[in-house]
Amino acid sequence: MKSPIVKTAGRALTPFVLLYGAYVTLFGVLSPGGGFPGGVIMASGVILILVSHDSEKIKSLVENIEWFDTFGAFAFLLVGLGGLFLSGAYFANLWPRSPVMLILLDIVVSLKVFAGTVALFVYFFKQEVEPSSTE
Amino acid sequence: MKASGLQKNILTMALLLIIAVLLINGLRLEHEDKRESSLHEYYLETYEDAGSVNLVETILLNYRAYDTFGEVMVLYIAVAGILILGEEEKEGEKR
Amino acid sequence: MNVSILVVLVGLYGLTNNDNAIKLLMSLSVMGSGVILLFVTVGYIPGGEAPLMTSHISTVDPLPHSVMITFIVINLATTALGLALIFQLYRRYGTIKVSEYFGGDEKL
Numbered sequence: 076m077k078s079p080i081v082k083t084a085g086r087a088l089t090p091f092v093l094l095y096g097a098y099v100t101l102f103g104v105l106s107p108g109g110g111f112p113g114g115v116i117m118a119s120g121v122i123l124i125l126v127s128h129d130s131e132k133i134k135s136l137v138e139n140i141e142w143f144d145t146f147g148a149f150a151f152l153l154v155g156l157g158g159l160f161l162s163g164a165y166f167a168n169l170w171p172r173s174p175v176m177l178i179l180l181d182i183v184v185s186l187k188v189f190a191g192t193v194a195l196f197v198y199f200f201k202q203e204v205e206p207s208s209t210e
Numbered sequence: 211m212k213a214s215g216l217q218k219n220i221l222t223m224a225l226l227l228i229i230a231v232l233l234i235n236g237l238r239l240e241h242e243d244k245r246e247s248s249l250h251e252y253y254l255e256t257y258e259d260a261g262s263v264n265l266v267e268t269i270l271l272n273y274r275a276y277d278t279f280g281e282v283m284v285l286y287i288a289v290a291g292i293l294i295l296g297e298e299e300k301e302g303e304k305r
Numbered sequence: 306m307n308v309s310i311l312v313v314l315v316g317l318y319g320l321t322n323n324d325n326a327i328k329l330l331m332s333l334s335v336m337g338s339g340v341i342l343l344f345v346t347v348g349y350i351p352g353g354e355a356p357l358m359t360s361h362i363s364t365v366d367p368l369p370h371s372v373m374i375t376f377i378v379i380n381l382a383t384t385a386l387g388l389a390l391i392f393q394l395y396r397r398y399g400t401i402k403v404s405e406y407f408g409g410d411e412k413l
Contacts, residue, residue, distance in 0.1 A: 104262035111374055141293055148286040151279055166275035174261035180271045187282055191289045195385050198292055202392055222321055226314050233310050250366045265356035265367035270374060281375045288382035292389040
């Protein structure tokens with residue numbers, strides 16, 4: 076059973092951590108940041124509420140998180156293919172001199188890193204440390 | 211093959227010392243004289259085509275987006291491999 | 306730059322003188338930190354600031370930074386996959402000592 080201090084702190088901090096991750100992702104073209112750090116920050120928010128609460132409802136939310144991982148990876152491929160078909164080169168800049176392409180790729184990468192990190196954490200969180208057979 | 215622990219430690223230290231000397235000498239040669247690379251100047255001239263002021267982000271997602279695609283795929287394959295290991299172990303428990 | 310070589314060597318020493326599989330993975334991570342420090346140091350230009358082109362300042366070389374983001378992610382993937390494999394080994398053999406995987410007689 077978790078202490079109420081841990082529960083309250085996790086519940087109060089998680090929205091702000093998620094918001095900061097979204098900010099780092101979306102403003103990656105104007106300030107330090109980008110898809111990878113933003114995705115990891117958002118994943119740390121979800122991990123915070125996973126370790127501070129034992130509720131089954133939250134665990135069921137991240138049950139199929141690896142599908143988002145797959146979606147992010149192939150959306151990145153689709154953006155590249157869009158550049159190939161519309162402009163003639165793989166990952167071509169479809170909107171010259173405007174950061175739309177970078178923001179799009181940032182969002183896709185942050186979704187992918189977020190889902191991948193949470194999936195890794197959920198896998199390690201479920202492990203039992205006792206060996207099944209000692210030989 | 212019957213080396214004691216101390217002997218082995220001394221041998222390792224000597225090897226690490228040799229590697230350190232080689233690394234320091236090898237890295238100094240190209241490091242001292244040439245600080246500015248021509249690629250850096252090229253990035254400074256053309257970064258406005260991408261529309262972003264963050265040069266690291268521009269290189270990562272515009273100049274070298276194909277590299278980033280490979281990186282994303284590396285992370286995806288690692289996650290998939292770990293989840294496949296988990297699946298295998300669940301099936302093993304059923305049998 | 307010499308500090309980064311020192312960090313790489315600390316990682317290498319840990320890689321050669323450990324029997325614990327998790328400590329081996331940690332040594333790999335330490336070596337990766339040394340390599341990151343080395344690359345960022347090589348990209349430094351005297352008087353340079355962070356590569357944000359909001360004003361006309363002289364910046365450091367941005368290429369090693371973007372390469373190092375790739376390296377950090379690959380380091381994460383390697384460490385996670387290695388830890389999962391160590392979990393499997395611990396399940397099968399009940400130990401995380403590398404020398405005991407090969408019969409247990411030969412000390413590293």
